[in-house]
Amino acid sequence: MNTDIEASREALPALHDRLLDGLARLCLIVAGVLLVFLILSFGWLVFGRYVLNNTPTWIEQSSLLIVVYITCLGAAAGVRFRSHLSIDFIRDGAPALPRAIMQLVADAFVLLFGAFMAWQGGLMVMNNLGRPIPMLGLSESWRAAPLVICGVLMVLFTLADALTRILVPAREEE
Template identity: 65%
Template sequence: MCVGIAGIMLVALIVTFGWLVFGRYVLNDTPTWVEQTSLVLVVYITCLGAAAGVRYRSHLNIDFVRESLPPLLRGLMHHVSDLFIVVFGVFMAFQGWQLVMTNMQRAIPMIGLPESVRAAPLVICGVLIALFAAADIFRRLTSRSTERA
């Protein structure tokens, strides 16, 4: 779902820039809202992409050290790295929420939306990252318990 929403927003970003080019060069009237709108869209696309990267385990990691360890330590390293990702996601959501609450009254220039709209992806992404990493831990723990039985 994250990838789908980010894809729709990417299409909206392309259409927005298309309108910018059309307005500037054909209508000779540059739409001023495009820059701020595109910045908001880029933040949402990036954050949703980061959450999807955690979900599909395609985020940047260096696993040659972990994979060279014995199976017990390798499993422990998986849990520790996922736990770090959970903590990071919770921290990101918490700090993002503070940013959202602090900027409720400030408006984004040219589009008039609250500045909190730009900070909201941090909360959404932080929660999703924490949930996806916790789900990986849970999946790994339950798959091991079913393998032993």
């Protein structure tokens, strides 16, 4: 009976890690598909401008919108996979306690930044519901929505990593 409980305790972090990794990979897949669409649309822009002598006007506005989604989704995945540019040699060279404190402070900054980005992005979404994007007809809220998505994902990914870092060593000592 005791081994069943221990096995379920160990399976839960593995399941939550797989779910969060899958969510981050989904962000990268969507960003990749959007990048392909961006490249194809610019190809169409060049073809329309120089071959057909009829510039498609919607491409500029759609590309600005797509770049925001690509950037925000990639940033959120970067938080999950810890692939952002950072200088870790000071933290990695520190003793265990200062290293843990530095990591918690860094996590707190990312949490605050992600929460602030989601909150302010949400305000921008609500304030721009009635304003259309020129040439596209979509609401300007579509430009702010990636800020909300990215902020929420940054908070989720950072909380999961911080909790894992805090709880896993305590479980190993038992």
